[in-house]
Amino acid sequence: MADSSFFRGRRLRRTGALRSLVRETRLEPGQLILPLFVEEGEGLRVEVPSMPGVHRSSPDRIVADGREAVEMGLGGVILFGIPGRKDAEGSGAWAADGIVQQGVRALKEACPDLLVMTDVCLCEYTSHGHCGLLDGHEILNDPTLDLLARTAVSHAQAGADMVAPSDMMDGRVGAIRRALDAQGFSAIPVLSYAAKYASAFYGPFRDAADSTPAFGDRRGYQMDPANADEALREVRADLAEGADLIMVKPALAYLDIIHQVKERFPVPLAAYHVSGEYSAIMAGARLGWLDEGRAMTEALLSIRRAGADMIVTYWAREFARRWRRENLG
Numbered sequence: 001m002a003d004s005s006f007f008r009g010r011r012l013r014r015t016g017a018l019r020s021l022v023r024e025t026r027l028e029p030g031q032l033i034l035p036l037f038v039e040e041g042e043g044l045r046v047e048v049p050s051m052p053g054v055h056r057s058s059p060d061r062i063v064a065d066g067r068e069a070v071e072m073g074l075g076g077v078i079l080f081g082i083p084g085r086k087d088a089e090g091s092g093a094w095a096a097d098g099i100v101q102q103g104v105r106a107l108k109e110a111c112p113d114l115l116v117m118t119d120v121c122l123c124e125y126t127s128h129g130h131c132g133l134l135d136g137h138e139i140l141n142d143p144t145l146d147l148l149a150r151t152a153v154s155h156a157q158a159g160a161d162m163v164a165p166s167d168m169m170d171g172r173v174g175a176i177r178r179a180l181d182a183q184g185f186s187a188i189p190v191l192s193y194a195a196k197y198a199s200a201f202y203g204p205f206r207d208a209a210d211s212t213p214a215f216g217d218r219r220g221y222q223m224d225p226a227n228a229d230e231a232l233r234e235v236r237a238d239l240a241e242g243a244d245l246i247m248v249k250p251a252l253a254y255l256d257i258i259h260q261v262k263e264r265f266p267v268p269l270a271a272y273h274v275s276g277e278y279s280a281i282m283a284g285a286r287l288g289w290l291d292e293g294r295a296m297t298e299a300l301l302s303i304r305r306a307g308a309d310m311i312v313t314y315w316a317r318e319f320a321r322r323w324r325r326e327n328l329g
Helices: 016-021 059-071 099-110 141-158 172-182 200-209 229-241 252-264 275-286 292-306 316-328
Strands: 032-039 045-047 055-057 076-082 116-120 133-135 138-140 162-165 191-196 245-249 269-273 310-313
Touching: 032 059, 032 099, 032 316, 055 059, 059 076, 059 099, 059 316, 076 099, 099 116, 099 141, 116 141, 133 141, 138 141, 141 162, 141 172, 162 172, 172 229, 191 229, 191 252, 200 275, 229 245, 229 252, 245 252, 252 269, 252 292, 269 292, 275 292, 292 310, 292 316, 310 316
Parallel strands: 032 055, 032 076, 032 310, 076 116, 116 162, 162 191, 191 245, 245 269, 269 310
Antiparallel strands: 045 055, 133 138
16 A cells, blocks of 8 residues: 655646646736837738748738737737848937837737837947947947937837837936936836846847847847846846836846846846747757747746746747637637
């Protein structure tokens, strides 16, 4: 006769119904944010070679993505722009007819209930590919703040529901908050990429957004992957400047940072499941080495389990499709 005194964990794992009943971490479509790449033109929809299933679309074609996001019950979308021309200042970032502004207006007209966020940065718009103004090869922090603030205001004027500065210039959250308030957009929340690391996992995104630096790299303003305490200082500073939500980027290589931030700061926390993390799993699946659905779901669950309230992920639509089949029939 078996000893009944020791732990019998298998009792609650025998069936799918039991496992679901005692599941500690829930992952649903409404917790996922879908990144979208919008570029100049009409009738354009081109897959990004290094990101299977991800496309660059013109404003008229991106509307279908917005409608699908609503239908699938996703938490929202975040827009990244690919302009038709670039210059040293990145002036296309704050132009009233800029590509993100066009995308926001198209999405909000077609899908008024869709939560539309916008990435606020200059790297996609500058001819040199860096996130701020330059003096030679030096990134000028403080002169860049006004341009980031102008960009955020222009996104709000176009109809964005939330702005998300990703540049990692010091003081940019405060500059954006003051500019939004001064222009009558005090209700627009700021999602700060507070802990954004100088990661090797951004390569496919830079292919998609045409934002690879023309020289050097971004280690002078993005965080050192070796640092954890610094991330907490960055979060604390951004909250003091008026951030409403916080982002950790990347996610999978920084689950410890997600956990520490959530433990210390009782604010909504996002994590970005970045392009390299996504593409690595997709590549493994296409080679037959991984089960795409199980591997992606496990990765996203790990991000939620670490403490993220919401996840920016390129797999949001596919997760929603599978979730609906399993839960809604």
